[in-house]
Amino acid sequence: MRGSLIxxxxxxxxxxxxxxxxxxALEAGPGAHxxxxxxAALKPFGAVVGKWRGSGQPExxxxxxxxxxxxxxxxxLTPQTAALEAKIASGKYLKDLELRPGSKxxxxxxxxxLADGSTRTFQGTDEGKKALVLSADRPGNGVRRLxxxxxxxxxxxxxLEGQDPxxxxxxxxxxxxxxxxxxxxxxxxxxxxxIVTEGKGSxxxxxxxxxxxxxxxxxxxxxxxxxxxxxxxxxxxxKAKSKK
Numbered sequence: 001m002r003g004s005l006i007x008x009x010x011x012x013x014x015x016x017x018x019x020x021x022x023x024x025a026l027e028a029g030p031g032a033h034x035x036x037x038x039x040a041a042l043k044p045f046g047a048v049v050g051k052w053r054g055s056g057q058p059e060x061x062x063x064x065x066x067x068x069x070x071x072x073x074x075x076x077l078t079p080q081t082a083a084l085e086a087k088i089a090s091g092k093y094l095k096d097l098e099l100r101p102g103s104k105x106x107x108x109x110x111x112x113x114l115a116d117g118s119t120r121t122f123q124g125t126d127e128g129k130k131a132l133v134l135s136a137d138r139p140g141n142g143v144r145r146l147x148x149x150x151x152x153x154x155x156x157x158x159x160l161e162g163q164d165p166x167x168x169x170x171x172x173x174x175x176x177x178x179x180x181x182x183x184x185x186x187x188x189x190x191x192x193x194x195i196v197t198e199g200k201g202s203x204x205x206x207x208x209x210x211x212x213x214x215x216x217x218x219x220x221x222x223x224x225x226x227x228x229x230x231x232x233x234x235x236x237x238x239k240a241k242s243k244k
Contacts (some may be wrong), residue, residue, distance in 0.1 A: 017112065036080035036233065039075075039197055041101035042110075045084060046199045047150050048073040049216050052178035054158075056092055060175055067092045071178060075197055075218035079226075085218070091115055093143050093160050093173065110134045114142065122146055139163065145170050153200075154180045194219055195234045207231070 012057035045096025045117045054069040069090045076085040076098065102123065110122040120143065124134035131149040138222040144163035150156050156178040161170040192201030192213035203220055207227040223230045 025158065035077060035080055035082045038101050041106075042082060042084055043197070044101065044126065045148070045150065046075075046197055046215075047195075048084065048086075048148075048152055048156060049075060049199055050202075051181040052156060054088075054091075054178045054183055056174050057193045058174050059172065069218050070181075071177065074216040075199075075222075077196070077222040079229075107132065108132065110146065112143070112146070127232040136163075139165055139168075143173060156180075196222055196230055198237075 043189075048075060052071045052073070056067045056069060057063065058065045060095050067090070069088055069092065071086050071091075072090045073086045074086060076083040076096035081095045081100070084099040089095065090095050092116055093115055094112055095115055095117070098111045101107070101109075102109050102125075104125075106126040108124055108126065110124075112122060113121050114120060121136055121137045122134035122145070124132055126132060128149075131147050134146045134148070136144040142162060143160050145161040147159040147161075148156075149159070154176055156172065158176045160175070161174045162173050163170050192204075193199070195205075195212045196219040198216055199215035199219075201215055203214050203216070204211050205220055205223050206212075207223075212223070212227075212231075214223055
C-alpha cells in the first residue's frame, strides 16, 4: 500500500515537472536552448516538411542542362534538439541538408552533404524576408551560397550560387523549383495539426485509444518514444496560448 502511494506521488510530481518544463521552454526568449526553443526558431520554415518534386535549371527559363530531383523534408528531433532535414534524390549539387538555429537570435546554420559526398556548412540570418540566404563559412569552389524561398504550401525555390575567389562576386549555378507531391494543401491552418510542431498533421498516431496527428516521420518517432511527454508538452503549449 505504502509502495503504491509513493509511486503515485512520484508519478504526479513527474507529470508536473514535465508540464512546467514544457511551459518554461515555450516562454523562453532568444538564446534559449532545447528542443521546443529550436522548434520555435525553425517554425517559420516548417512548411517545407513533406515530399517535393524538383525541376532544376542553370538559368530560369532555359531548358539546356536542366535536371530533375526529389526532396523530402522532415523534422529531426531528439529530447534536447530540433532540426529540419532534407534528403535529396538525384540532386545535381546536393544530397542532404540539415537546418538548425544558430547561437544568435534569428541566425541559422545549414550543414550540407554535396553531390560528391563532401560536406559544407552555411550560415545566415533571418531578416524577416521570405528568403533565407545562407553563405558558406569559408571560400572555395562549388556551391558557396544557398537561397531557400518557400513561396507557399505547394511551391519552394532553392537557388545555388558559386563565388569568384578573385572578387568575391556570386554567380548562379542553378535554381530548383519544387512542387509538393500529392494533393496540394489549402492555405491556412486547416485540418489536423501536428501535436509536436503544430505543422499540418498528415499522419495519424494512436495512444490509449485516442488518435493524434503528426506531420512527418521525425515527429512520429518522437511521439512513439514518449507519447505522454509529447501530450503534456502540447497541453502546456495550449495553456500558455490561452493566457495571452
